[in-house]
Amino acid sequence: MPDLLIKGARVINPSLGWEETLDVLVSRSRISEMAKGLPQDDRMVITAEGRLLTPGFLDLHVHLREPGREDAETIASGLEAALRGGYTAVCCMPNTQPPLDHASVMEGVYRKARSLGLADLFPVGCITRARGGRELSEMALMHLSEAGVRAFSDDGEGVVDSGLMRMAMEYVTFFGGLIISHPEDPALSGEGQVNEGRVSAEMGLKGIPAMAEEVMVARDIILAEATGCRLHLAHVSTANVVRMIAEAKSRGVAVTAEATPHHLVLSEEDIPGYDTNFKVNPPLRTPRDVEALRKGLVDGTIDAVATDHAPHTLEDKDKEFDYAPFGVVGMESAFPVLYTELVVPGILRLPKLMELLTRGPARVLKLEDREYATEIREGGRADMVLLDLDEEWILDANSFASKGRNCPFQNRKVRGRVHLTIKNGKVKYNLNGAVRS
Amino acid sequence: MGCLFPVARGACIATETLVERRQEVVERRNLLDVDLLSRDDIQRILEMARSFSEVLRRPIKKVPALRGKTVVNLFYEPSTRTRMSFEVAAKRLSADVLNFTAASSSVAKGESFKDTALTLESMGVDAVVVRHPVAGAPWLLSQWLKASILNAGDGMHAHPTQALLDLFTLWERMEQLTGKTIAYVGDIRHSRVARSGVKACQTMGMKVILVAPPTLLPPVLPPGVEASSDFDEVIPACDVLYMLRIQEERQKEGGFPSLEEYKRLYQLDFRRLGMAKPMVAVMHPGPMNRGVEITSEVADSPVSMVTAQVASGVAMRMAMLFLLLGGAKGGGIGA
Numbered sequence: 119m120p121d122l123l124i125k126g127a128r129v130i131n132p133s134l135g136w137e138e139t140l141d142v143l144v145s146r147s148r149i150s151e152m153a154k155g156l157p158q159d160d161r162m163v164i165t166a167e168g169r170l171l172t173p174g175f176l177d178l179h180v181h182l183r184e185p186g187r188e189d190a191e192t193i194a195s196g197l198e199a200a201l202r203g204g205y206t207a208v209c210c211m212p213n214t215q216p217p218l219d220h221a222s223v224m225e226g227v228y229r230k231a232r233s234l235g236l237a238d239l240f241p242v243g244c245i246t247r248a249r250g251g252r253e254l255s256e257m258a259l260m261h262l263s264e265a266g267v268r269a270f271s272d273d274g275e276g277v278v279d280s281g282l283m284r285m286a287m288e289y290v291t292f293f294g295g296l297i298i299s300h301p302e303d304p305a306l307s308g309e310g311q312v313n314e315g316r317v318s319a320e321m322g323l324k325g326i327p328a329m330a331e332e333v334m335v336a337r338d339i340i341l342a343e344a345t346g347c348r349l350h351l352a353h354v355s356t357a358n359v360v361r362m363i364a365e366a367k368s369r370g371v372a373v374t375a376e377a378t379p380h381h382l383v384l385s386e387e388d389i390p391g392y393d394t395n396f397k398v399n400p401p402l403r404t405p406r407d408v409e410a411l412r413k414g415l416v417d418g419t420i421d422a423v424a425t426d427h428a429p430h431t432l433e434d435k436d437k438e439f440d441y442a443p444f445g446v447v448g449m450e451s452a453f454p455v456l457y458t459e460l461v462v463p464g465i466l467r468l469p470k471l472m473e474l475l476t477r478g479p480a481r482v483l484k485l486e487d488r489e490y491a492t493e494i495r496e497g498g499r500a501d502m503v504l505l506d507l508d509e510e511w512i513l514d515a516n517s518f519a520s521k522g523r524n525c526p527f528q529n530r531k532v533r534g535r536v537h538l539t540i541k542n543g544k545v546k547y548n549l550n551g552a553v554r555s
Numbered sequence: 556m557g558c559l560f561p562v563a564r565g566a567c568i569a570t571e572t573l574v575e576r577r578q579e580v581v582e583r584r585n586l587l588d589v590d591l592l593s594r595d596d597i598q599r600i601l602e603m604a605r606s607f608s609e610v611l612r613r614p615i616k617k618v619p620a621l622r623g624k625t626v627v628n629l630f631y632e633p634s635t636r637t638r639m640s641f642e643v644a645a646k647r648l649s650a651d652v653l654n655f656t657a658a659s660s661s662v663a664k665g666e667s668f669k670d671t672a673l674t675l676e677s678m679g680v681d682a683v684v685v686r687h688p689v690a691g692a693p694w695l696l697s698q699w700l701k702a703s704i705l706n707a708g709d710g711m712h713a714h715p716t717q718a719l720l721d722l723f724t725l726w727e728r729m730e731q732l733t734g735k736t737i738a739y740v741g742d743i744r745h746s747r748v749a750r751s752g753v754k755a756c757q758t759m760g761m762k763v764i765l766v767a768p769p770t771l772l773p774p775v776l777p778p779g780v781e782a783s784s785d786f787d788e789v790i791p792a793c794d795v796l797y798m799l800r801i802q803e804e805r806q807k808e809g810g811f812p813s814l815e816e817y818k819r820l821y822q823l824d825f826r827r828l829g830m831a832k833p834m835v836a837v838m839h840p841g842p843m844n845r846g847v848e849i850t851s852e853v854a855d856s857p858v859s860m861v862t863a864q865v866a867s868g869v870a871m872r873m874a875m876l877f878l879l880l881g882g883a884k885g886g887g888i889g890a
Contacts, residue, residue, distance in 0.1 A: 314774050315774055315775050316774075316775040319775050321691065322711040322712025322713060322747060322750060323710065324711070325774055327774075391691065391694045391698070392692075392694045392695060433667070436669060437667070437668065438668055438692050438695065439690060439691045439692075440688075440690070440710070
């Protein structure tokens with residue numbers, strides 16, 4: 119394989135806080151040289167023309183639906199979608215059918231992903247057997263398996279039993295496991311469909327109150343503090359939750375948090391009619407909550423942006439509101455939507471957004487450099503993404519690699535686009551299709 | 556024919572102004588809720604209903620206004636009363652009527668809502684009267700179909716013809732609605748009757764008080780509405796007492812501890828009626844739970860408008876079908 123030369127890229131390293139226009143030479147799966155004016159020789163050349171070159175993104179929260187619902191997404195289609203979104207690594211949640219609650223299932227998924235040679239997959243294991251919320255799954259064996267599972271969650275549902283959650287947190291400390299909480303008290307969320315408040319009352323839909331999330335966040339922070347377990351809060355969505363995380367962090371509790379693009383960009387006010395592509399859990403909250411989440415990104419209370427990519431079939435979504443499943447796709451819209459809505463208006467600085475998509479999530483998982491490269495440096499892994507920050511285009515879910523079309527940003531005019539994704543030194547996605555390797 | 560007057564497509568978004576949405580939906584000819592109807596619109600609807608109520612008093616109660624039109628009653632919730640009311644209304648207008656109920660149909664075979672809707676469209680129906688347990692189902696139909704959609708009750712969302720027939724009943728009795736005070740009493744939180752009724756009453760310049768224990772009040776009150784959990788205190792100020800049906804399942808969900816406690820605090824009996832204005836009107840959307848939210852004595856007393864509401868229902872539904880299906884000869888309504 120010839121070497122790959124990326125000419126004239128604005129190289130940005132979120133961890134070092136610098137950017138410089140350079141040529142980047144990739145040999146095999148590594149970055150071999152970074153300098154100005156590198157000779158072309160017989161190398162395959164990509165003309166970056168000042169586009170931004172950053173480490174590939176890492177998504178802490180996606181649903182790949184395999185095994186069980188391959189009609190909605192497969193590991194292959196999901197990881198292809200990841201590359202198109204600029205992600206070179208993703209964590210898949212274990213709420214598949216059957217759930218990922220056992221070392222052998224984890225290894226199956228992990229090996230399948232590896233054999234595809236697309237984005238890296240870090241599968242998340244179940245906290246409880248079959249996500250049943252009754253007894254612990256064999257978390258240490260999943261950790262020791264080839265899949266090397268380091269994070270556990272019953273995502274889709276919270277662990278309701280506080281005693282069991284405490285046990286899980288205590289247990290995983292001996293191998294440094296991370297507990298990812300899906301903070302939701304089902305007794306409070308009930309059969310809710312949208313955020314409880316003015317909009318739920320107007321729409322005549324049952325509400326999911328903010329407190330359904332907040333009481334569980336409060337509980338889990340208390341449990342994490344008492345057990346010393348590292349806790350990560352998935353898809354946080356309310357102002358009160360942001361406040362509680364900030365307070366816990368200030369006292370040194372080992373808690374991290376993620377927010378999704380849809381919770382950062384949309385509020386309950388934006389739901390058009392009864393469009394089920396806006397039905398998500400947790401629900402879109404109030405503009406005040408969106409404001410608080412954005413502030414949480416800026417001040418570091420929220421560590422990562424994760425998409426909660428949740429593909430569903432058209433048949434499942436094209437239904438009466440109550441009957442449609444929760445969730446939206448996210449990996450292929452995340453960067454342009456975040457850039458357009460947060461960076462362009464000056465709410466978030468570009469390096470900060472890059473950090474939230476790369477180093478931030480890597481720190482949550484405590485990934486080592488050999489597992490995921492948080493910077494572009496000589497000798498480092500060549501997992502990179504080339505971004506055009508000026509291109510304006512219209513998002514169209516029909517062109518996604520994901521099988522899911524349930525995108526709340528459909529037909530939105532956006533700025534910024536993933537042009538190229540390089541994984542292990544190979545061009546794995548190229549918008550213009552001109553260069554292959 | 557063309558568009559006769561702007562009837563709502565109805566939804567719930569606050570970000571757009573009602574005016575913009577009215578313009579956007581002028582051509583749709585649906586009735587999804589009352590929130591897009593102006594005071595003038597409602598006034599014209601009331602007048603139209605009055606002329607149809609005159610038709611209903613004739614020896615031959617049928618007019619050829621909608622001859623050749625087809626109306627389907629698409630009912631995903633059991634409701635004999637509302638379905639019959641729409642059916643009679645359509646038949647009095649000489650429309651052909653089809654009845655589709657979920658239990659007896661292809662729904663039992665797993666047909667999706669969308670396929671059922673498209674099937675009806677292919678059969679060439681002109682209007683779909685829809686009752687559905689899920690809020691927003693009529694909105695979905697309005698996205699899929701070209702036929703006029705009449706919401707006959709969706710989930711906890713809206714029941715516009717009930718709101719309009721209640722206004723019509725009151726208007727027939729009081730002539731002047733502005734400045735009157737109405738109390739909705741009972742399970743407001745889960746009531747589509749109250750949701751649409753409150754808006755319609757406010758549009759007509761009435762004052763609205765919601766009466767219920769806090770667990771049965773909406774999580775956020777509509778603007779301009781008062782709420783109280785003390786029925787006795789509210790009664791003397793009211794011109795209308797609107798009693799809502801109490802469903803036992805709400806007690807099981809914990810909305811209130813027991814029917815006995817509820818009755819003690821909120822049942823309209825003779826004692827409470829004695830505290831009201833002499834000319835008070837008592838209303839109920841039916842079916843009543845006699846002995847729960849209202850006693851038989853009150854339900855059958857002269858102040859009770861319950862049977863008048865049922866009669867108004869047919870006239871109002873004739874008016875709405877007529878208006879939505881473009882049955883008028885040219886020009887505007889009531890002009």
